[in-house]
Amino acid sequence: MSGMRVDAKVVMLGKESVGKTSLVERYVHHRFLVGPYQNTIGAAFVAKPIQVGEKVITLGIWSVKTKCILLSLICVFWSFLDLTDSSSFQRARFWVKELQNCEEHCKIYLCGTKSDLIQGDRSLRQIDYHDTQDFAEEIGAQHFETSSKTGSNVGESRHACVHLVIVCQLYEYSRGERSGNAHILRPAFTFEMKRNASKPERANANVG
Numbered sequence: 706m707s708g709m710r711v712d713a714k715v716v717m718l719g720k721e722s723v724g725k726t727s728l729v730e731r732y733v734h735h736r737f738l739v740g741p742y743q744n745t746i747g748a749a750f751v752a753k754p755i756q757v758g759e760k761v762i763t764l765g766i767w768s769v770k771t772k773c774i775l776l777s778l779i780c781v782f783w784s785f786l787d788l789t790d791s792s793s794f795q796r797a798r799f800w801v802k803e804l805q806n807c808e809e810h811c812k813i814y815l816c817g818t819k820s821d822l823i824q825g826d827r828s829l830r831q832i833d834y835h836d837t838q839d840f841a842e843e844i845g846a847q848h849f850e851t852s853s854k855t856g857s858n859v860g861e862s863r864h865a866c867v868h869l870v871i872v873c874q875l876y877e878y879s880r881g882e883r884s885g886n887a888h889i890l891r892p893a894f895t896f897e898m899k900r901n902a903s904k905p906e907r908a909n910a911n912v913g
């Protein structure tokens with residue numbers, strides 16, 4: 706089975722400017738792009754091969770803002786919140802509702818972004834950690850906070866939530882499992898990950 710490739714998808718959902726593209730840049734290219742903010746039009750896509758056990762899995766990461774694209778996707782969902790923008794919490798709630806309408810049993814990750822700004826100045830925090838945690842418990846999600854700028858919780862260290870979560874998801878996916886006892890983070894990995902999910906439209910994809 707060594708070297709077998711399996712494609713899997715992660716979809717990152719969230720309000721504009723919440724930090725989806727930056728997290729993908731950090732995770733895939735190990736960098737944080739400085740300069741003027743560029744609004745993603747429609748959806749962005751990037752692929753990353755990841756070694757999971759004996760297999761290399763090509764992970765497709767979609768950054769999505771529009772409902773029409775969401776409806777054609779079936780995969781793993783992360784809902785983003787900008788910790789310095791309270792309105793992004795409402796937007797995350799919206800996405801969760803939409804997801805649960807589409808995929809009743811899908812489980813979702815909540816990803817708080819820009820934690821470096823909070824660490825620099827606590828008064829910038831507009832979304833309380835415990836409020837998000839309560840929401841996460843309500844919807845059966847896992848919740849973590851990241852900084853694409855510093856790489857906190859995003860890099861490929863074995864303590865980084867983003868990497869750990871992705872690898873564990875892929876591990877389960879590569880084994881064709883939705884349940885089992887292989888990993889301590891097991892309860893979070895009951896996503897519908899359908900191998901033959903329909904391909905999203907590429908029309909507005911603007912990230913190679």
Ligand SMILES: Nc1nc2c(ncn2[C@@H]2O[C@H](COP(=O)(O)OP(=O)(O)OP(=O)(O)O)[C@@H](O)[C@H]2O)c(=O)[nH]1
Nearest residue numbers: 721722723724725726727742744745819852853854
């Ligand atoms: N300080 C800090 N700034 C961040 C971080 N992540 C993103 N940003 C900034 O937030 C702005 C928006 O980031 P993007 O990654 O483009 O956000 P997005 O969610 O992809 O935005 P859309 O393209 O509108 O969907 C940019 O100016 C980033 O530099 C972070 O972790 N820390």
